[in-house]
Amino acid sequence: MSEVAARTPARSGARRYTPGRVMSFSDAVFAIAITLLVLPLTDLDLDPERLAEQLRSATPQIVVFAVGFTVIGLYWLSHHAWFSRVRTVDDRLLKINLVVLACVAFLPFPTSVLGTHSGTAGTVFYAASVAFTGTAFALMWTYLGRNPELFEADSAAALRRHTLVGLVTPVVFAASIPIALVSADGGKLCWLL
Amino acid sequence: MSEVAARTPARSGARRYTPGRVMSFSDAVFAIAITLLVLPLTDLDLDPERLAEQLRSATPQIVVFAVGFTVIGLYWLSHHAWFSRVRTVDDRLLKINLVVLACVAFLPFPTSVLGTHSGTAGTVFYAASVAFTGTAFALMWTYLGRNPELFEADSAAALRRHTLVGLVTPVVFAASIPIALVSADGGKLCWLL
Amino acid sequence: MSEVAARTPARSGARRYTPGRVMSFSDAVFAIAITLLVLPLTDLDLDPERLAEQLRSATPQIVVFAVGFTVIGLYWLSHHAWFSRVRTVDDRLLKINLVVLACVAFLPFPTSVLGTHSGTAGTVFYAASVAFTGTAFALMWTYLGRNPELFEADSAAALRRHTLVGLVTPVVFAASIPIALVSADGGKLCWLL
Amino acid sequence: MSEVAARTPARSGARRYTPGRVMSFSDAVFAIAITLLVLPLTDLDLDPERLAEQLRSATPQIVVFAVGFTVIGLYWLSHHAWFSRVRTVDDRLLKINLVVLACVAFLPFPTSVLGTHSGTAGTVFYAASVAFTGTAFALMWTYLGRNPELFEADSAAALRRHTLVGLVTPVVFAASIPIALVSADGGKLCWLL
Numbered sequence: 037m038s039e040v041a042a043r044t045p046a047r048s049g050a051r052r053y054t055p056g057r058v059m060s061f062s063d064a065v066f067a068i069a070i071t072l073l074v075l076p077l078t079d080l081d082l083d084p085e086r087l088a089e090q091l092r093s094a095t096p097q098i099v100v101f102a103v104g105f106t107v108i109g110l111y112w113l114s115h116h117a118w119f120s121r122v123r124t125v126d127d128r129l130l131k132i133n134l135v136v137l138a139c140v141a142f143l144p145f146p147t148s149v150l151g152t153h154s155g156t157a158g159t160v161f162y163a164a165s166v167a168f169t170g171t172a173f174a175l176m177w178t179y180l181g182r183n184p185e186l187f188e189a190d191s192a193a194a195l196r197r198h199t200l201v202g203l204v205t206p207v208v209f210a211a212s213i214p215i216a217l218v219s220a221d222g223g224k225l226c227w228l229l
Numbered sequence: 230m231s232e233v234a235a236r237t238p239a240r241s242g243a244r245r246y247t248p249g250r251v252m253s254f255s256d257a258v259f260a261i262a263i264t265l266l267v268l269p270l271t272d273l274d275l276d277p278e279r280l281a282e283q284l285r286s287a288t289p290q291i292v293v294f295a296v297g298f299t300v301i302g303l304y305w306l307s308h309h310a311w312f313s314r315v316r317t318v319d320d321r322l323l324k325i326n327l328v329v330l331a332c333v334a335f336l337p338f339p340t341s342v343l344g345t346h347s348g349t350a351g352t353v354f355y356a357a358s359v360a361f362t363g364t365a366f367a368l369m370w371t372y373l374g375r376n377p378e379l380f381e382a383d384s385a386a387a388l389r390r391h392t393l394v395g396l397v398t399p400v401v402f403a404a405s406i407p408i409a410l411v412s413a414d415g416g417k418l419c420w421l422l
Numbered sequence: 423m424s425e426v427a428a429r430t431p432a433r434s435g436a437r438r439y440t441p442g443r444v445m446s447f448s449d450a451v452f453a454i455a456i457t458l459l460v461l462p463l464t465d466l467d468l469d470p471e472r473l474a475e476q477l478r479s480a481t482p483q484i485v486v487f488a489v490g491f492t493v494i495g496l497y498w499l500s501h502h503a504w505f506s507r508v509r510t511v512d513d514r515l516l517k518i519n520l521v522v523l524a525c526v527a528f529l530p531f532p533t534s535v536l537g538t539h540s541g542t543a544g545t546v547f548y549a550a551s552v553a554f555t556g557t558a559f560a561l562m563w564t565y566l567g568r569n570p571e572l573f574e575a576d577s578a579a580a581l582r583r584h585t586l587v588g589l590v591t592p593v594v595f596a597a598s599i600p601i602a603l604v605s606a607d608g609g610k611l612c613w614l615l
Numbered sequence: 616m617s618e619v620a621a622r623t624p625a626r627s628g629a630r631r632y633t634p635g636r637v638m639s640f641s642d643a644v645f646a647i648a649i650t651l652l653v654l655p656l657t658d659l660d661l662d663p664e665r666l667a668e669q670l671r672s673a674t675p676q677i678v679v680f681a682v683g684f685t686v687i688g689l690y691w692l693s694h695h696a697w698f699s700r701v702r703t704v705d706d707r708l709l710k711i712n713l714v715v716l717a718c719v720a721f722l723p724f725p726t727s728v729l730g731t732h733s734g735t736a737g738t739v740f741y742a743a744s745v746a747f748t749g750t751a752f753a754l755m756w757t758y759l760g761r762n763p764e765l766f767e768a769d770s771a772a773a774l775r776r777h778t779l780v781g782l783v784t785p786v787v788f789a790a791s792i793p794i795a796l797v798s799a800d801g802g803k804l805c806w807l808l
Contacts, residue, residue: 057695060253060639064450064646067257070334071265072650075657077338078268087350091342101335109327116250116323130695134688141649142680145656149670157666253446257643260450263527264458270531271461280543284535294528302520309443309516446639453643456720457651463724464654473736477728487721495713502636502709 053125058133062115065137069144070108073101076148097151104147107166111140111173114202118177118195121188129186132176139169159216159223163209170206174199246318251326255308258330262337263301266294269341290344297340300359301333304366307395311370311388314381322379325369332362352409352416356402363399367392439511444519448501451523455530456494459487462534483537490533493552494526497559500588504563504581507574515572518562525555545602545609549595556592560585632704637712641694644716648723649687652680655727676730683726686745687719690752693781697756697774700767708765711755718748738795738802742788749785753778 077097082090115136122129146165150158177199180187187195208226216223270290275283308329315322339358343351370392373380380388401419409416463483468476501522508515532551536544563585566573573581594612602609656676661669694715701708725744729737756778759766766774787805795802 053695053699057638057642057699059250061642061646061691061695063250063254064257064643065650067254068261068647068650069653070330071258071261072653072657074262074265074334074337075268075654077335078265078341079272079658082342082346084346084348087342087346087348091350091354102331105327105331105334109331112254113320113323113327116246116254120246120250127692130692134684134692137649138681138684138688141653141684142656144653148657149661149666153661153663153666155663155666157670160667161670252443256443256447257450260447261454263523264451264454267455267458267527267530268461270528271458271534272465275535275539277539277541280535280539280541281546284543284547295524298520298524298527302524305447306513306516306520309439309447313439313443445636449636449640450643453640454647456716457644457647460648460651460720460723461654463721464651464727465658468728468732470732470734473728473732473734477736477740488717491713491717491720495717498640499706499709499713502632502640506632506636 053130055119055122055125058125058130059119062119062133062137063112065141066108066112066115069140070105070112072144073104073108073147075144076151077101096154100147100151100154104143104150107147108140108143111169114173114198118180118198121191121195122180122186123188124186126183126186129176129179129183132172132179136169136172136176139165139172143169154220156216156220156223159220160213163212163216163223163227167206167209167213170202170209174203174206177202246323248312248315248318251318251323252312255312255326255330256305258334259301259305259308262334263298263305265337266297266301266340268337269344270294289347293340293344293347297336297343301336304333304362307366307391311373311391314384314388315373315379316381317379319376319379322369322372322376325365325372329362329365329369332358332365336362347413349409349413349416352413353406356405356409356416356420360399360402360406363395363402367396367399370395439516441505441508441511444511444516445505448505448519448523449498451527452494452498452501455526456491456498458530459490459494459533461530462537463487482540486533486537486540490529490536494529497526497555500559500584504566504577504584507577507581508566508572509574510572512569512572515562515565515569518558518565522555522558522562525551525558529555540606542602542606542609545606546599549598549602549609549613553592553595553599556588556595560589560592563588632709634698634701634704637704637709638698641698641712641716642691644720645687645691645694648719649684649691651723652683652687652726654723655730656680675733679726679730679733683722683729687722690719690748693752693777697759697777700770700774701759701765702767703765705762705765708755708758708762711751711758715748715751715755718744718751722748733799735795735799735802738799739792742791742795742802742806746785746788746792749781749788753782753785756781 077094080090080094080097143165146158146162150162152158177195181192181196181199184192212223212226215226270287273283273287273290336358339351339355343355345351370388374385374389374392377385405416405419408419463480466476466480466483529551532544532548536548538544563581567578567582567585570578598609598612601612656673659669659673659676722744725737725741729741731737756774760771760775760778763771791802791805794805
């Protein structure tokens with residue numbers, strides 16, 4: 037597939053874009069991923085005879101919907117807050133942003149797994165996915181911090197602080213993995229930190 | 230997850246945004262939630278032998294699609310009408326708006342339950358979800374009303390009236406819950422008020 | 423639900439909006455509806471043993487995807503061409519536009535039915551849905567034509583012509599219904615007119 | 616359906632649009648198609664007893680998600696890079712763009728087939744779909760290159776180069792089809808070129 041990538045830039049590295057369309061595309065991916073979280077609920081096969089009881093037993097899945105929505109929502113807040121200070125977009129930033137979006141678009145899968153299987157494997161898989169997504173974000177902020185021509189000058193120091201603080205998320209979620217191997221609920225408690 | 234939230238604002242409380250990207254993200258969530266309402270219909274398992282008959286018996290679900298579309302559509306109208314007067318967005322408004330969007334993104338689930346189970350439990354669940362969503366909206370409008378620096382000055386009084394009138398929806402839907410416990414159709418009649 | 427509708431306008435009838443956000447919300451609904459057309463294909467249960475053969479037998483459904491995409495795409499072209507000349511949006515236009523969008527968001531259902539059941543009932547249901555959607559569009563263009571303060575002055579005559587020509591679609595699709603009752607394929611041939 | 620097409624232009628051929636709304640509609644279709652790639656994963660029926668093992672055996676499907684995301688993402692990059700230099704949009708460009716979007720919206724289907732059936736038929740079907748999409752793109756760039764009044768003058772030569780280089784993708788994917796008929800994995804290796 038490298039030839040598809042190669043043909044995008046006419047004069048490789050020289051291409052610059054305004055961030056508007058990148059942000060609206062990213063917003064759409066975030067919005068779709070966050071709204072798809074409801075599908076495992078919509079797909080539930082409910083028995084009309086015992087509906088009240090079954091809705092009550094769907095509570096864990098509703099909680100997982102809320103958790104998944106919060107995680108993607110907070111990532112959107114972060115993307116929104118910092119991408120709005122990007123002055124210009126180059127090809128590399130476009131590609132790193134696509135990796136970030138791939139992680140976000142993937143999150144409905146581990147969220148749906150966590151909704152139906154809250155044991156160790158489901159917990160580890162979800163934690164690993166969130167940690168991976170956080171790492172992709174940190175990579176993007178690091179790239180922006182190192183390319184001051186792409187970014188609002190007086191926000192560079194704040195972005196570096198944000199990148200460091202933002203690393204806490206993948207570290208916490210990664211750290212929860214060995215704990216979840218011992219106890220799934222212990223791993224989940226870590227996330228509240 | 231609190232650390233993800235904490236890292237978003239560089240200087241907490243001082244951050245301000247233009248409402249453009251928040252509105253387009255919100256629009257996308259509304260648009261996706263409203264369009265996902267068709268999925269329970271698309272997923273129907275129809276028997277080719279008795280298709281005409283089965284389409285006729287799908288009428289309640291088509292009505293529920295129309296009801297669900299109307300409810301989300303009216304919430305979008307409300308969001309559209311009042312958010313267009315927001316002058317600037319702070320971090321708290323972003324988060325309240327995310328809660329509102331979580332409610333909206335959740336609505337396809339109770340709508341789909343109501344489509345297949347129009348009895349008491351389905352009716353109560355739908356009414357409770359709409360009432361909850363209306364409360365989140367009222368919370369957002371109240372916050373905006375109390376923060377005149379975020380909102381067009383000469384619309385503040387109109388917004389306060391809108392917030393009060395808007396509370397009628399969650400109150401009516403909440404009031405329909407005890408009625409629906411006695412009679413599902415009685416509860417639904419309340420919504421027409 | 424009338425109270426939700428009622429509270430949107432502060433001074434009923436006096437509210438005016440710029441068309442920007444209405445267009446982007448409409449675009450999102452069109453884009454989602456048109457992209458959801460692929461779901462019945464994605465949901466096909468294919469047998470790995472006889473995949474080539476099964477893909478070949480999925481041809482009618484791929485054709486229906488193309489037909490459904492063309493219909494929604496042409497409606498989007500119409501919406502795009504004429505809404506771009508709207509100068510200002512009032513509450514009634516917002517609501518008529520929501521009805522139009524409800525029809526568009528509904529189309530994946532009859533399209534999916536047509537994909538699996540190409541007999542009389544599926545054909546009639548699809549034709550009726552397209553005819554209904556076309557009528558909603560005609561209603562919107564008629565409303566715009568009658569409210570010159572909402573619409574670019576020098577395009578009003580062209581819009582009236584467009585409304586009349588546009589009525590051909592629902593009329594043809596409605597006319598194909600009795601024909602489809604006799605012969606499903608005969609009804610479909612009508613659509614090519 | 617020709618009458619729907621015919622009525623869109625009031626004075627056929629004379630209609631011109633600004634590219635803004637076309638780009639936002641296209642972005643939405645790309646964003647939805649790329650995010651729908653996760654649905655076959657979300658729909659997996661996982662057995663809680665053997666979850667860890669099953670997640671491991673889902674690796675090919677996760678790889679296919681990454682491949683599918685990369686392909687659609689690179690097409691979006693191409694669309695983004697070159698459509699941003701379009702100065703004005705005519706009716707024919709709108710229609711060619713709709714064909715391109717139909718191909719993109721269709722891609723989740725062959726991607727999902729490839730995820731579950733990585734043998735010859737699935738590989739050929741996916742390669743053919745990507746080749747077809749690349750051809751539609753090449754058609755659009757050729758049309759733009761021949762209509763200099765639609766396109767930034769000083770980018771026309773670069774666009775012609777891009778169109779030629781871009782044809783490499785459909786040619787490679789088309790060439791992989793006979794190879795995949797002999798060996799599915801051999802066909803896939805071609806894509807890496």
